[in-house]
Amino acid sequence: MGTLDWAALGQAAPADVAATLRDADPAALVRAIRTATDEEILAVGHDAERGPAVVEGVMRRIGDVAVPDRLAATRGRVRWDSATRARESWHLDLQHGAAEVAPAGRRSGAADVVVRGTDLQLLRLVAGQLDVAAELLADRIGIDGSGDLAIATASLFAVDGTDPVTGTPVDVRDIDPVAIAQALHGVPAAHLRAVLASDFRPVVLEEVFGRMPSFVNGRKAAGVQVTVGFRLTGRPDGEVDRYVLRLSDGRASVLSGTAADAVPVGDRDATVTCEAADFLRLVTGHLSAVSGVLRGQLKVRGDKVAALRLNAAFDIPTAAAG
Structure with a gap:
């Protein structure tokens, strides 16, 4: 099955980062993200050359690391806008049990939902470690468009603590009350109203x-x-x-x-x-x-x-x- 040392990517050439992510066993890739510290992920993501390679590599593996039955049931186009680097966007087309990925500028047509997040949030999402509701309420991630598709996309992945790919899918509705309480600290009332006027x-x-x-x-x-x-x-x-x-x-x-x-x-x-x-x-x-x-x-x-x-x-x- 193989293992993947995420920290080692911080020392690898961008081409080697891309090759490693492309060839990694799906379960090993998810485990590597889960066990990596935020600091290890940020060390790679904040590098001007390695960061884009990581995002592209992970985006292109979404179809491999998603829970198959959830992937088969999800349809729509998601645009991921990087909050880490300006003018970096990806289109994720979900249909017929497949996930097709390309830079946003290479695909015609509008996205059903636009998600703006950091590299760290993207990786934690794919690893089943991101509390999307708390991040949204805290105004740390942006979601514009179909909240239902955003929820379905977050539910594609096996939740941390279960087996990657074949484990229990993330349940966005499983909200941690303490996390929500902490997320609301200092959040503008207008933002909270907007979230509670959305599909969330x-x-x-x-x-x-x-x-x-x-x-x-x-x-x-x-x-x-x-x-x-x-x-x-x-x-x-x-x-x-x-x-x-x-x-x-x-x-x-x-x-x-x-x-x-x-x-x-x-x-x-x-x-x-x-x-x-x-x-x-x-x-x-x-x-x-x-x-x-x-x-x-x-x-x-x-x-x-x-x-x-x-x-x-x-x-x-x-x-x-x-």
Whole structure:
């Protein structure tokens, strides 16, 4: 199967770098990236001659290192714009279970999605080590166009900790709450709103609400019986996402969409209306419930005390936890 020493590429001639990446066993290539430190990857990527050779070499191996069934199910054109070097772009055409790569200037037609990232992010993506949602929320990677295709592209690769190529594909929806909380630190509100108006909106919201029951603090929730509805604005179509969160006997349950609508207003202690961006900031410790209510960011209809009591019953990982 062979091995590949990533650190050694930093001393190789550009032509040798290209040849090594071209001829490497797919699994060995992924393992080499996974075990390389960021410093080792950056040492090669920041070299004016070796860096482009690495990106081209890895891009051209995407069809070999992708999980086959995911590759077969993914169609579209992705343009990768380098954030490491100006005016360096690649087109990745995904169709019929194959990945065709060429410099963007050599292909006609627009891309379905444009991703702007660094060499390090590209390699961590291919190795199944990049948390795309956290990088996007932190404004460290740019995605313009079809978020669905961006998600599908990120899901092409086996997640770190499983076998390269044949392992479990990355699940972009498997969001680390602490990573998200840390990612939001200092992020402009306008950027957060933009992300939550994109195809990543359901990915983030469904994962956050889906994990809420696991964050109940049994001691704080003891004896608390409360039902609160959430109406989250900021969708590009002007509609709202609806959820109902129930807390009873120390356990929480979540309803969404039409199931949430089926809970009569009279059966709710309160309904909170806010932007999805503010809700995300609330549950990650970047917005306090009290200040959100006082500033009008969280509009509460019904029992405000009940809404605050619900919020206090959860121990959701925040930026401070990291």
